[in-house]
């Protein structure tokens with residue numbers, strides 16, 4: 001595990017190398033700035049190289065950063081992060097059972113509001129209702145822990161707010177136009193590129209904590225993941241946000257997503273959510289369609305006409321209006 005707060009030497013070396021990107025930085029200068037021996041600097045350079053940084057080293061000249069790895073190392077994420085709370089502490093794993101489970105365990109510790117848990121792969125990623133979430137290398141698997149002072153009903157806003165924040169981040173950073181499938185799927189060409197999972201602990205009508213899980217098929221091999229999912233009940237096809245060799249920065253995407261989501265969080269805090277349903281609806285593929293929603297109490301059919309300010313889906317069928325709080329949507333005709 002690496003964190004954004006323990007690895008201060010690695011982080012400083014990366015920042016110094018970045019600020020000298022086109023030139024060599026002497027080992028002497030690095031060791032003076034960091035107050036470390038030359039041997040210790042060398043050890044950290046080796047460590048960075050093993051993490052995927054390409055660093056040239058030349059005798060008498062020093063070190064030069066050629067490229068950084070394409071995954072979400074915590075000090076890369078905090079470098080340029082525009083948030084106050086979200087992602088101020090980051091825990092990063094090469095492999096973990098589930099980022100959501102780790103974040104749930106963090107909840108009992110102090111000073112973890114806004115902490116983010118990220119993994120390169122998950123061995124037991126989960127979706128809603130304990131469904132499996134396939135999480136190979138190349139995806140973005142993360143969870144955010146919040147200990148908010150909200151009212152309990154406000155938890156139900158988070159699927160809508162999170163999927164909207166992610167969609168906006170994808171629009172801004174990758175210049176793509178994903179759509180939203182109620183309640184919280186993000187799709188591209190009608191295939192799923194991301195899913196969201198909210199776990200909350202509520203005690204005596206107060207939110208103790210909330211963990212927002214997000215799985216993004218950033219750069220995965222859709223065929224391989226699809227094969228594993230073909231028999232799963234609600235499968236309607238998956239896709240990857242970016243292609244295998246396409247240039248795209250997952251760090252920038254996550255930074256933008258955390259920023260957008262934090263803005264929504266502030267809006268919930270100040271009870272200023274006007275416009276959110278409109279923004280969601282504008283990007284929705286669900287509204288206007290004839291749908292079947294599987295709910296815990298059976299299927300509900302109708303035309304999806306709106307979502308209300310709590311994120312519930314409003315259906316109209318033969319002149320009757322129904323409000324659905326949770327379920328899986330499939331599109332008809």
Ligand code: ADP
Nearest residue numbers: 127128131132133134192195196197232235238
């Ligand atoms: P969401 O989390 O999107 O609300 P679910 O909780 O239903 O949806 O997610 C679990 C379902 O998502 C699984 O049953 C499976 O069909 C599908 N799924 C699992 N892994 C992936 C993946 N990497 N990409 C897209 N869909 C997936």
